[in-house]
Amino acid sequence: MENITFEYLKCDDILDKFGKEKVEKRFNTLYAEMDEFIKDNKLDSVAEVNKILLGEVMIDYFTDIMRLKDFSKIERVNSQKKIAYTAYWIIRRKPIQIIVPQTEDPLYSNSLSAINEKFVMQYITTYFSKRERGEHILLRSEKCEGLKNFSAMLFYYLVYRLRDAQSLEMIITAFFAGQIYERTDVDISSELHSYDH
Numbered sequence: 001m002e003n004i005t006f007e008y009l010k011c012d013d014i015l016d017k018f019g020k021e022k023v024e025k026r027f028n029t030l031y032a033e034m035d036e037f038i039k040d041n042k043l044d045s046v047a048e049v050n051k052i053l054l055g056e057v058m059i060d061y062f063t064d065i066m067r068l069k070d071f072s073k074i075e076r077v078n079s080q081k082k083i084a085y086t087a088y089w090i091i092r093r094k095p096i097q098i099i100v101p102q103t104e105d106p107l108y109s110n111s112l113s114a115i116n117e118k119f120v121m122q123y124i125t126t127y128f129s130k131r132e133r134g135e136h137i138l139l140r141s142e143k144c145e146g147l148k149n150f151s152a153m154l155f156y157y158l159v160y161r162l163r164d165a166q167s168l169e170m171i172i173t174a175f176f177a178g179q180i181y182e183r184t185d186v187d188i189s190s191e192l193h194s195y196d197h
Contacts, residue, residue: 085167
């Protein structure tokens with residue numbers, strides 16, 4: 001384990017159900033993605049990933065997944081649920097924290113207030129972009145008005161309207177349904193995401 005220990009957190013039921021290795025791997029992957037996001041956006045001098053809060057994200061996420069599996073009697077949760085529930089808890093817990101609270105640099109001032117929401121938008125759109133059509137959806141949105149509007153609306157929703165993980169799951173499912181709907185010549189359902197195979 002690279003970044004945190006779960007021994008001090010009350011999550012024995014989670015570790016028993018999913019295994020310490022799986023929980024740690026998920027934590028380490030998210031930590032690395034967040035750290036890369038901070039560096040890519042040149043925010044490493046003003047923001048960092050709080051490992052304790054990210055640990056809480058993991059506990060909340062796995063608790064929800066455990067409840068879903070137990071209630072629905074399912075063995076495997078689909079990737080839309082995984083992405084939606086992870087995104088929801090990131091926004092709730094806000095593990096990317098500002099370490100320099102005030103800055104005069106306009107490059108940073110507009111980027112800091114919704115840094116977790118920006119990460120989540122990238123996290124979700126990276127998931128959408130797994131089956132790439134030339135480039136990442138956020139890069140394509142610069143050339144496509146519809147994708148640009150979708151990205152802007154998704155970000156607005158994440159900042160101002162998000163209420164629960166199920167609504168995020170519906171957005172993700174609807175995005176894929178739109179792709180299926182547009183392909184009248186063939187059913188592309190099985191092609192949409194490699195995470196589920």
